[in-house]
Amino acid sequence: MATLTPTLTLVSTDASSDEINFSVTDSLNVTKNVISPSKVALSTGDLTLFAAASYTKSYVYLRNTDDTIVMDIDFGTQLSIQLAAGEFAFFPWESSGNILAKSASGTPYLEYAIFEA
Amino acid sequence: MATTATISISSPDLLPGGSLSINASATLTKAGVTADLDQKESGVIKLATGTEFRLGPLATEMSGDVHDIGSYIYICNNTTEDATRYIDWGINETMIGRLYAGDWMFIPWNASDDAAEIEIEAQGGTNIIEYCFFNSDFILPTAAS
Numbered sequence: 001m002a003t004l005t006p007t008l009t010l011v012s013t014d015a016s017s018d019e020i021n022f023s024v025t026d027s028l029n030v031t032k033n034v035i036s037p038s039k040v041a042l043s044t045g046d047l048t049l050f051a052a053a054s055y056t057k058s059y060v061y062l063r064n065t066d067d068t069i070v071m072d073i074d075f076g077t078q079l080s081i082q083l084a085a086g087e088f089a090f091f092p093w094e095s096s097g098n099i100l101a102k103s104a105s106g107t108p109y110l111e112y113a114i115f116e117a
Numbered sequence: 118m119a120t121t122a123t124i125s126i127s128s129p130d131l132l133p134g135g136s137l138s139i140n141a142s143a144t145l146t147k148a149g150v151t152a153d154l155d156q157k158e159s160g161v162i163k164l165a166t167g168t169e170f171r172l173g174p175l176a177t178e179m180s181g182d183v184h185d186i187g188s189y190i191y192i193c194n195n196t197t198e199d200a201t202r203y204i205d206w207g208i209n210e211t212m213i214g215r216l217y218a219g220d221w222m223f224i225p226w227n228a229s230d231d232a233a234e235i236e237i238e239a240q241g242g243t244n245i246i247e248y249c250f251f252n253s254d255f256i257l258p259t260a261a262s
Contacts, residue, residue, distance in 0.1 A: 005126070
């Protein structure tokens, strides 16, 4: 069993008069499959990034490495996450449905990693 | 100034022969433009079990031609009492994952229509979450009278 430590820091000095500046961290146990940071070129057609049948409870990291092109992430039927240039997402996934990814245009690269608990 | 999100993911023992270290940072902007975000909502909520709640506004409660990429949501389950308690989170009636005690998530939310609402439901007992929601254009509900 390995330990994974994800940390998020959110900082904003102008979203409100009450300045935001906080970090949150967690300690996660990873016992099964791992795909360490990798890259894949997307297209405008859906790519099954993670098939639900291949995983159980997992933690997913995604990042759009492109400078301009938007990426859409969905969980089967509905667009759920949209990664603009340089944006990232980190979330727990119960493998209840496939995770699909596609680009708005071109063939930008998506960086991804998955850690199965 | 701007609103920025930074993530680091590390592990000393996950990969054979070396440690894992992922680092990324993003400036959060209004949909389709580079302008800074200027609206946010944050808070701490106690959630009882048995009801699925909506977190954040519906798409029609936000203005703008394209608000898909101007919304970001952070949720952390602050529950500490019991490791069996967790929050189910989902979008569009699809349960996607579980936030156990201390777990957090951050996503750029695609609020493409009202069906794409963020749904959360406490399991195993009352859970306490903190959240922060950034958006370009909230619209307050019209007064009832």
